[in-house]
Amino acid sequence: MRIGIIGFGNMGSAFGEGLKKSAEVVAFDTDASKKEKALEMGIGWAKDLEFLVANSDLLLLAVKPKDAGKVLENLRGKMEGKVLVSIVAGLSLKKIEELLGREKVIRCMPNLAVAVGKGAIAYVCNDLVEERDEENFKESFSKCGSLHKVEEGLMDAFTALAGSGPAFVMKFISALCLAGVREGFSYQQAMDIVLDTIEGTVLMLRTFGGHPEEWISKVASPSGTTIEGIKVLEERSFSGILMECIRETTNRCKQLG
Ligand SMILES: NC(=O)C1=CN([C@@H]2O[C@H](COP(=O)(O)OP(=O)(O)OC[C@H]3O[C@@H](n4cnc5c(N)ncnc54)[C@H](O)[C@@H]3O)[C@@H](O)[C@H]2O)C=CC1
Numbered sequence: 001m002r003i004g005i006i007g008f009g010n011m012g013s014a015f016g017e018g019l020k021k022s023a024e025v026v027a028f029d030t031d032a033s034k035k036e037k038a039l040e041m042g043i044g045w046a047k048d049l050e051f052l053v054a055n056s057d058l059l060l061l062a063v064k065p066k067d068a069g070k071v072l073e074n075l076r077g078k079m080e081g082k083v084l085v086s087i088v089a090g091l092s093l094k095k096i097e098e099l100l101g102r103e104k105v106i107r108c109m110p111n112l113a114v115a116v117g118k119g120a121i122a123y124v125c126n127d128l129v130e131e132r133d134e135e136n137f138k139e140s141f142s143k144c145g146s147l148h149k150v151e152e153g154l155m156d157a158f159t160a161l162a163g164s165g166p167a168f169v170m171k172f173i174s175a176l177c178l179a180g181v182r183e184g185f186s187y188q189q190a191m192d193i194v195l196d197t198i199e200g201t202v203l204m205l206r207t208f209g210g211h212p213e214e215w216i217s218k219v220a221s222p223s224g225t226t227i228e229g230i231k232v233l234e235e236r237s238f239s240g241i242l243m244e245c246i247r248e249t250t251n252r253c254k255q256l257g
């Protein structure tokens with residue numbers, strides 16, 4: 001399988017790391033300075049878009065929303081039945097087909113954790129994508145994280161929860177680290193403690209299952225320490241704030257469409 005990455009920025013290069021494990025990967029970017037990083041990663045470099053398309057079986061569109069339209073118009077009539085996978089936030093299958101023409105398209109929403117093979121990746125196929133196309137997609141992209149086939153109507157919410165998710169998790173981690181510093185740890189000590197606690201908590205939930213609120217009751221001893229912290233989170237509407245965060249992120253994604 002030969003995969004051509006259009007746009008070798010944050011996401012294009014992150015995907016390159018995972019996709020090269022099971023496919024021959026070539027990249028193209030209008031910013032030639034990205035070439036060095038691609039070659040260092042063992043990824044080929046195409047001198048132009050036409051060369052990339054001619055030497056790929058599947059194309060990954062990894063440019064910003066503002067740049068996607070002109071790329072798709074440049075690809076029009078050149079796909080030769082190949083699959084286009086778009087990770088552009090808010091860009092619907094319908095809009096892609098308006099720009100590209102009636103071609104095989106998979107709308108995909110990953111997150112940056114594809115860089116370490118632990119991405120959360122949603123996808124939806126248009127009606128022209130055949131079973132073998134989807135299998136080829138899953139074979140390569142499953143090397144970059146967990147795949148979630150979703151209805152296109154949930155893609156904007158997935159973008160908010162998972163696509164933007166690493167930024168919200170990093171904000172949570174940063175706040176806990178600062179809290180640790182406030183109590184007397186160095187920042188590095190606090191980060192080590194926080195990351196161990198989050199990693200252990202995730203593993204506990206994935207290993208034993210159950211509902212997060214059940215786990216909170218296992219940790220919060222009667223009249224103990226934890227419940228004082230939970231009280232602050234409830235009083236300051238921690239859950240409500242996160243719901244609004246995801247709602248506004250989802251709405252912005254809809255606006256991009
Ligand atoms: N950053 C993230 O965590 C996520 C981003 N996305 C989506 O991925 C897409 C890319 O995002 P990033 O990688 O963060 O952006 P980026 O700005 O880091 O990378 C985009 C790359 O596209 C290149 N480019 C621009 N016009 C081009 C053209 N005509 N032909 C070839 N290359 C061109 C730019 O030079 C740049 O290197 C966006 O549509 C974004 O919505 C999706 C999920 C997560």
Ligand SMILES: O=C(O)[C@@H]1CCC=N1
Nearest residue numbers: 089159160163164165
């Ligand atoms: O912030 C953005 O628009 C992109 C899409 C999802 C994550 N980053």
